[in-house]
């Protein structure tokens with residue numbers, strides 16, 4: 001197997017740790033040497049500094065695979081997601097939340113994909129970033145953010161503005177959920193959930 005960064009199987013003149021091949025993201029079948037990955041991450045940080053981007057954005061770019069969008073896990077392995085499904089909540093006027101390419105607070109357009117998750121849409125939670133501020137989610141029939149149309153499936157990072165789904169809440173909290181506004185009490189339809197969350201969302 002070859003490293004996807006240096007295109008060699010063996011990394012010459014490197015420590016055993018640096019020369020080891022690893023799969024730090026969701027790019028299955030395409031490993032990297034730890035040494036090459038570290039060099040690529042340093043280059044990302046340097047490039048961001050040269051372009052006068054925020055430290056937050058530099059960190060997020062260095063920690064995210066450009067190909068699959070997953071977090072590049074350190075040698076310790078991957079963190080499990082907190083839940084499998086969540087409900088997206090949009091606070092803005094658009095009624096949707098753009099999916100980000102990298103988990104950063106920077107609102108520069110280059111950090112956003114063209115797809116979004118709609119307010120009230122149920123999304124699959126794939127993972128959480130190190131700060132706990134962002135989730136990588138998979139949305140079906142993801143609407144385009146600026147144009148008409150949608151994608152059958154889109155993945156991206158979303159800020160901590162999701163609320164946990166009814167299914168999750170119902171499994172967790174028996175007898176009936178006591179939380180204010182929970183659809184189990186109010187009878188609201190699934191997909192328009194407003195409450196029943198495990199942790200209060202942080203507002204922007």
Ligand SMILES: [Zn+2]
Pocket residue numbers: 003004005006007008011032033036
């Ligand atoms: Zn390499």
Ligand SMILES: [Zn+2]
Pocket residue numbers: 025026027065066067068069070
């Ligand atoms: Zn990847």
